[in-house]
Amino acid sequence: MCGIVGFVGERDNMQQILQGMMDAIAHRGPDGQGQFIEGPAALGQRRLSIIDLEGGKQPMFNEDGNLAVIFNGEIYNFQELTAELMRAGHTFATRSDTEVLLHGYEEWGKDLLQRLRGMFTFAIWDRREQTLFCARDHFGIKPLYYYRNEDGELLFGSEIKSFLAHPGFKKELNEEQLPLYLSYQYSPGENTFFKGVKKLMPAHWMEWKNGTLTVQRYWQPRFSPDDSKTLEEWEQEIGDAMKESVQAHKIADVEVGSFLSSGVDSSYMAALAHVDKTFTVGFANKQYDETDYAKEFSEHIGVKNYAYRITPEEYWANLGKIQYHMDEPLADAASVALYFVNREAAKQVKVCLSGEGADEFFGGYNIYKEPFTVSWYDRIPLPIRRVIGAVAEKLPPVHGVNFLVRRSKPLEERYIGNTNLMDERRKKKLLKHYSSRTLPTDLSRPYFAQTKGQDAVTQMEYCDLNLWMVGDILLKADKMSMANSLELRVPFLDRRVFELACRIPTRHKVTAEQTKIAMRGAAEQTIPAKTADKKKLGFPVPVRAWLREEKYAAVVRDAFNTPAAEQFFNVKELNRMLDQHISGKRDNWRQIWCIFMFLVWYDEYFVKR
Incomplete structure (x- = not known):
């Protein structure tokens, strides 16, 4: 496990620039570091030693030294791939899973990705072809960001903050991401809160050659239900699969x-x-x-x-540090x-x-029960449900009203993922510069198209697999x-x-x-x-209650009345929302927290730095 950074584009002081980028992610790999700089290519890695503690140093090279790789993650089937590659004539110098990437790329090219089992992002520089090849794992467990500047340079890394150390990086807020964030509670899709910075999406590779960048998907998860087995048979297969997977994931020298x-x-x-x-x-x-x-x-x-019990004081005291490590605001x-x-x-x-x-x-997720609850309501003709929903939308957003609004639309029009914090009407009231250029449904719609004809739960699972899991669950797990x-x-x-x-x-x-x-x-x-059989709780946190305490409500109110808040939001509406929550008239804690976390993040990246 490590962190990787790099860029393609010749500059003076390349070693100094690369070191600055590596220092920004030193927390990802405190056990060591390595660099490769040649021509236009600069590759850097910070190492957390897990497998082959002595021999796994990076960058790592193939037999003739033509390929250099930096790698973040673990390849759980590296031992069987090593055996297969040795039978094909490749010589291994280490016991590290990193080396499989080099010889696998030599042997199979981009098809290597179809054979890998693990979590990974890696970058391979081909010295003869002057080509950079990068890839991200099938589910997006490990992150990779990239940025092309006006000079045609390509920057890439495990964390966006590493780009701040590169003189060719222009730090600008991408305000168009803010309305999407207010609905999702995270930054969805390939765009980020930094102009020009993109995420390499799960199961994608990118290749830079002669100044041209190509990005392509190499694998697609598909749900294809099999009705031929009993519940007991599925339970047995799950048990067997999980036992094997857990053992594979335990491979380590620590x-x-x-x-x-x-x-x-x-x-x-x-x-x-x-x-x-x-x-x-x-x-x-x-x-x-x-x-x-x-x-x-x-x-x-x-x-x-x-076990450790978190005090309210330390929870609140660490919010700035946590949003800094996230790279982008996260309201979870x-x-x-x-x-x-x-x-x-x-x-x-x-x-x-x-x-x-x-x-x-x-x-x-409990929301997956929804297609089976009050199912009679869905039998009411859609035009009638739309009229009911339009009326309900003008009422205060309490539980029953929310149901009428949600069920007034087909699933693909209402479901954007496990969290849908704010609708467009709410965002128009809150935002100074509201834009409907990209709506949340613009991001979720392709996933419904790809699962057309499948049942509602499968469609929701597929949507969450591609949006919620990547943007929230795996983001916070990695960071x-x-x-x-x-x-x-x-x-x-x-x-x-x-x-x-x-x-x-x-x-x-x-x-x-x-x-x-x-x-x-x-x-x-x-x-x-x-x-x-225990009911799902998630990861319960007492923020709702804290926001009704004077001490912590004051912290949020201060943030809601800063110049930054004034720049992006209708401050009067923010304070009204907070007052409603404190008084108990409305349960606004998620919406309050979402905006507060954006302001904490903005302070870290655009006020303090």
Whole structure:
């Protein structure tokens, strides 16, 4: 696990520029660093040593020295690929999974990507062809950003903040991303909050040659339900697949631990992994505290649990640091708790397993129950539902009204992902420079088109797999673990697990009463039924309550009345929204937090720096 940076474009002081970029992401790899500079190419890497501690240094070269690679991630099938490549005549100098990328690229070219099982971003420089080739893993577990400046230079890296050290980078806010963020609570799609900076999307490669940049998708996840098996058969297959995946994800030359909340995903993971240590965070407020459960469950499976209770003071004190590490604003309050659990785990281990991906693969979100609830309402002709929804939209946004508004539209018009914080009417009131140039549905629509004819739950899963999981779940997992120099591995997000999950029929995933049906059944073979059947809580955080306390409401109000807030928002409307929440008239905490996190992030990148 590492961080990578680089650029293509000859300049004076290339070594100094590259070092500055590497220093900006030193937290991703405190164990070492390496550089390659030749002609127009500059490649840099910061290393967190996990596999082949002595021999895995980067940049790494192939036998004749023509190819140089820098790599962030882990290739879990590197041993079988190594054996296959050795049979084909390749000579390996290390035991590192990094070397598989070099020889695999020599042997198979871009087709190497179809053979990889793991989480990765990497860059290969071909010295003879003067070509840069970069790729990102199938599900987007590891991030990669890129930027082309006016001089035709290409910058790339694991984190946007590394670009700030390059004199050819022009730091400008992309304000067009703000309306999308207010709906999604994260920065969706390939564009970012920095003008010109793009994300290399999951399952994509890019190639720079002779000043031309080509970006292309190399793999597409597909759901293709198979009705031929019973629920019990699916449960058995899930159990077998997860046991194998967890063992593959434990390959390391350092100790591996596991995160543990009160949910089925992390509990199942910890039980399968047979690690020695689990890590949990909670809060003093019992409603938001999972530490007692974690201690009890850890004792049940015979491992030591390390629990930490976050105080409100330290939660709020670290918000600026956390938004800085995110690179882009993220309004998921659980990301802060994730920072602390990673911090505590990093004191004991270098690698931790976590449960991301189970909800998207196996139907875990409560919103997936919606197609099965009040289904009679959907039988009302759509034109009538649209009229009802138009009337309801003018009413205060309470629970029943929200239902009427949502169900007045077909799924592809209303569902943009697991979170839809603000509609266009709300954003028009809040924003000084509202733009409808790109609507949230413009991003989600292609995923509904690609799953046309499939059931509603499958369409929602596919949408979340491509938007929510990448933009929120995996973003915070990568950035919060790397901020603490900890490698986070996600055994659910494995190609072999997906090859199974994509064939499970919806009836074995979700009903009006239950989510993750087949996966819970598989988990029951390993953990107690009361844990396997536990209702999904997410990562509970007491922000709603804190925002009604004078001390913390004052912090937000101060932010809402800064010049930055005045620049982007209708400040009077912000304060009204906060007043409503404090008084208890409305539950506005998510909307308040979303705007507050943007302002905290903006302060980090455009006021302080």
